[in-house]
Amino acid sequence: MNEPNNNKKRKLDENQDKVNLNYHPFVRSTKKRDVLLVSPNNYLNNVKHLKQYEKEEEEKKENSSSTEKVSPKIPNSDEIENTPQSFYSPLLRNKKTMIIETEYELRKKIKDLEHQMEAQKLDYELKISELNNKYIEENMNLEHNIDILRIENIEYEKLTQDLDLEKQNLETTRRLLYEKELKSKETIEKLEEELKTLKNETKLEIYQTNNESISLKEALFNSQQHLQDNISVNELNDSINSNFKNYQNEINRIRKEFDKRTEQLNEKIKQLQEIEVKYKDTQLENKKLKQNASTEEMNIIKKELENQLKFIRKIEKKNKDLKKQNDYYKERNENIQILKEEIKTLENKAKAMTKLHEKISQLEIEKSKLLDEHIQWTSFLEENDTVGFNSPHDLAKALTEQRIEYALLKEKEGKFNVKFASQQEYINELENKVNELNSKYQKEYTNNQNNLKIISYKEKSKELTQRRILMLEEQLKSYDLEEMTMKNHDEETKMELERKNNRIKELQDMLNQYQNRIYELEKDVVERDENKTTMDFKDETISNYTNSLTSELLNADKEIQDLKKKNAMLLKENASLDKLVEKMEYSLGRGEYNPETTRVLQLAKNPELEDYSIRKATLDALRNENKALLKIIKKHNLNDNPSIDEVMNDNDDVAEEHIENIPIETYKRLEIENNKIEELEKKLDRLKTVFRQKSKEYREVVYSLLGYRFDFLQDGRVKLTSMYSQNGNQSFVFASSSNDSGSMELIGGGKSYIQSLEKRIDYFVGQYGSIPGLLASVTLDLFNQLKEQNKIESDNN
Amino acid sequence: MTSRKNITLCGSSDIVAEFFEYCINSILFQRGIYEPEDFKMVKKYNLNLLVTSDDRVQAYISEIMEQVKKWIGSQSIKRLVLVILSKETREVMERWQFDIQIQKNVENDSISKKSESEIQSEIQAILRQLTASISFLPILEEQCTFNVLAYTDKNAEVPQTWIDSDPKYIKVNQEQVKLRSFSTPYHSVDAMVSYRFRDY
Numbered sequence: 002m003n004e005p006n007n008n009k010k011r012k013l014d015e016n017q018d019k020v021n022l023n024y025h026p027f028v029r030s031t032k033k034r035d036v037l038l039v040s041p042n043n044y045l046n047n048v049k050h051l052k053q054y055e056k057e058e059e060e061k062k063e064n065s066s067s068t069e070k071v072s073p074k075i076p077n078s079d080e081i082e083n084t085p086q087s088f089y090s091p092l093l094r095n096k097k098t099m100i101i102e103t104e105y106e107l108r109k110k111i112k113d114l115e116h117q118m119e120a121q122k123l124d125y126e127l128k129i130s131e132l133n134n135k136y137i138e139e140n141m142n143l144e145h146n147i148d149i150l151r152i153e154n155i156e157y158e159k160l161t162q163d164l165d166l167e168k169q170n171l172e173t174t175r176r177l178l179y180e181k182e183l184k185s186k187e188t189i190e191k192l193e194e195e196l197k198t199l200k201n202e203t204k205l206e207i208y209q210t211n212n213e214s215i216s217l218k219e220a221l222f223n224s225q226q227h228l229q230d231n232i233s234v235n236e237l238n239d240s241i242n243s244n245f246k247n248y249q250n251e252i253n254r255i256r257k258e259f260d261k262r263t264e265q266l267n268e269k270i271k272q273l274q275e276i277e278v279k280y281k282d283t284q285l286e287n288k289k290l291k292q293n294a295s296t297e298e299m300n301i302i303k304k305e306l307e308n309q310l311k312f313i314r315k316i317e318k319k320n321k322d323l324k325k326q327n328d329y330y331k332e333r334n335e336n337i338q339i340l341k342e343e344i345k346t347l348e349n350k351a352k353a354m355t356k357l358h359e360k361i362s363q364l365e366i367e368k369s370k371l372l373d374e375h376i377q378w379t380s381f382l383e384e385n386d387t388v389g390f391n392s393p394h395d396l397a398k399a400l401t402e403q404r405i406e407y408a409l410l411k412e413k414e415g416k417f418n419v420k421f422a423s424q425q426e427y428i429n430e431l432e433n434k435v436n437e438l439n440s441k442y443q444k445e446y447t448n449n450q451n452n453l454k455i456i457s458y459k460e461k462s463k464e465l466t467q468r469r470i471l472m473l474e475e476q477l478k479s480y481d482l483e484e485m486t487m488k489n490h491d492e493e494t495k496m497e498l499e500r501k502n503n504r505i506k507e508l509q510d511m512l513n514q515y516q517n518r519i520y521e522l523e524k525d526v527v528e529r530d531e532n533k534t535t536m537d538f539k540d541e542t543i544s545n546y547t548n549s550l551t552s553e554l555l556n557a558d559k560e561i562q563d564l565k566k567k568n569a570m571l572l573k574e575n576a577s578l579d580k581l582v583e584k585m586e587y588s589l590g591r592g593e594y595n596p597e598t599t600r601v602l603q604l605a606k607n608p609e610l611e612d613y614s615i616r617k618a619t620l621d622a623l624r625n626e627n628k629a630l631l632k633i634i635k636k637h638n639l640n641d642n643p644s645i646d647e648v649m650n651d652n653d654d655v656a657e658e659h660i661e662n663i664p665i666e667t668y669k670r671l672e673i674e675n676n677k678i679e680e681l682e683k684k685l686d687r688l689k690t691v692f693r694q695k696s697k698e699y700r701e702v703v704y705s706l707l708g709y710r711f712d713f714l715q716d717g718r719v720k721l722t723s724m725y726s727q728n729g730n731q732s733f734v735f736a737s738s739s740n741d742s743g744s745m746e747l748i749g750g751g752k753s754y755i756q757s758l759e760k761r762i763d764y765f766v767g768q769y770g771s772i773p774g775l776l777a778s779v780t781l782d783l784f785n786q787l788k789e790q791n792k793i794e795s796d797n798n
Numbered sequence: 799m800t801s802r803k804n805i806t807l808c809g810s811s812d813i814v815a816e817f818f819e820y821c822i823n824s825i826l827f828q829r830g831i832y833e834p835e836d837f838k839m840v841k842k843y844n845l846n847l848l849v850t851s852d853d854r855v856q857a858y859i860s861e862i863m864e865q866v867k868k869w870i871g872s873q874s875i876k877r878l879v880l881v882i883l884s885k886e887t888r889e890v891m892e893r894w895q896f897d898i899q900i901q902k903n904v905e906n907d908s909i910s911k912k913s914e915s916e917i918q919s920e921i922q923a924i925l926r927q928l929t930a931s932i933s934f935l936p937i938l939e940e941q942c943t944f945n946v947l948a949y950t951d952k953n954a955e956v957p958q959t960w961i962d963s964d965p966k967y968i969k970v971n972q973e974q975v976k977l978r979s980f981s982t983p984y985h986s987v988d989a990m991v992s993y994r995f996r997d998y
Contacts, residue, residue, distance in 0.1 A: 603962075
């Protein structure tokens, strides 16, 4: 096994010779550095490659036989001891060879050291890998533990419902955790110990290598001293110096490598630390899972424990809170049940109330009926009459009394009537008799009168005749006197006498005539009297007639009285009926109805109830909001000297409290308000559509009446297009004049069109300032143009 | 002479229901139950009448009319009342009452030969009077809403959307004015308004 190894070494030596060969010029000729720069690098690379190769080989070997690990160490020490001995052989000539030998030996040693280093490194790596494995295993275990803990945690969460049990479980889990912590602590301690040992080992190794290097240095120093002693061999010395420098360089290089290795080692250690950190992280995760997990250091463990304790306290607090809440909810539940019962009772009451309402309405109707009855009862009574009667009973009693009285009176009246009739008859008879007597008396009286008249006539005629007689006697006397006187005058007298006789005769005739006349007259009178008696007869019949008439009259009077009574009755009835009508009309106006035959219905979804429900909803919402706000105020008041529970609550639920500042009822109310706003928006939309319709209508009207289409452009300009314009640019644009006073200015339109109208514009607008005139003239023009065009077209056709 | 043709029973109930519809709309406008912007002009009975453009009110009225038509057809409605109530106090302010009577002597020539245009002019007169009645009715100072009550036979068919109601009487200071009436060959409708008189 050693032989191939040696061969290889030899090969290496040869290479190193080459290195030396190449190296010398490099050292000496620094001027040619630029040219030679590449070659040493290449060389170094080669060396590195070779070394790597070597390493690989050695690794293979070491892998094949781990027992031989220690073997390179032993010869090294021997060689180190041997080298100075070989150096001490005094021959100068041989010195060179000696030095070369020592060089070889040194190189060997260095190589050995390198090997050792590598071996150590490998060892370390192995150990690190072992440690890693262990760590991973531990980690796995821990993860497993974590999993278990997780499961336990889930269980724990499940068990939170049953808080007491949970507490116990928590304690047990805590114990378990503590145990696990201890375990993990132990493992960590183990790991630490291992790490320490590793560190120590590496330190030792480093120390050893340092020692070796020191010894080498010492050897070198010794050799240098030897060389100083041999000043004659300056050249050689120089070369040795250079060699030494080379060696130093080599050593430095090796050191650097060693440093690198150590760095690598440190890196490994760092990695380990990182892994440890990761491990801590996992432990932190464990923390998050509300478990205490082990960390490397006791402080962390303590912290964990504290955390655990805190957590447990928290849980206890929560437990308390939950209990409180539970109690609160229980109370609430009771309250709710009580409230429910109250609601039920209230509902029942409401039902009863509705029934009562029905009853009330029925009773009202009955009452109105009774009132009607009452009115009917009282309608025939005047105000004075009603005083005595408090109830229909009294009235009825009075009525019956009256009736009886009335009957009695009737009876009496009948009797009286009979008596009256008989007496009347008697009276009639008597009257008849009286009448007869009267008539007789009248007859007598008339006869008497007639007689008296006749007597008076006769007396008068007697007087007349007496006077005549007297007159005639006087005449006779006068005649006698005349006779006496006429005796003288016989003849004459005779004549006279004759005459007188004649006269007397005449007179006698006359008298006779008178007498006849009287007689006739008397006769007439008698006749008349007779006539009179017939008249009397007639009177009798008349008086009879009048009797019947008077009786009739009496009857009629009676009838009239009856009728008057009836009339009065009817008037009263009429009045009462009027009252009834009034009442009926009033009730009709009120909308009263007979609930036995009629139902009053409404649509369940009507504006009134909707409005009411909205009002009620808003009222309820406001009420609830108020309540919630009051609660908050109360809470705030309590917070001035807060109890423990509340402080806990506050600490736990800061966010919740923040929400509580604005109670949910506010949002609910806001929702209602939002609904209102929506309705208003709907209304606004409706108004807008109405406005649009109206404005469109307005425009249409203007178009049809004035012949211009109005287009409202931006910034308040108005474009007018005639109804008769044939191409689009025949339009005017107006803008309200600068002071916005409603007057308009022509500011443009179809350019060519406006130019063609310039004269007219000047005339109408410039001279008279009349835009309507301009527009009207343009309308007329366009109309005529269109007309002509149509004519031409029709002619063409 | 087309207007001379006889009106059927069904047509009569249609006329009555239509009258109610326009009547209710006019009252809602005239009494300011809804904003004037919520109404649109419609030509009917040779009059410019205002009809609500609020979808919900429209739907409500037409739902009532559908049912009223049926009730008139089955002769089970006696009276239709438009009640105006205060939103604040729920007190009844006005009752517009329309009594529906079935004509007993349909055979009577003078009535049965009544033309549609004659009926229309009668309806026109009522609606005019209705508009005029604003002059004597007290001003509604509060925000008001309305409801429609139907007085039906006890054994009338009632759909589920309808519920019993109290008759919503005017509690105090009731005044009433009888309005005109109109009649078709089958029905006659008497209008009347009663209102709460204010004694300040």
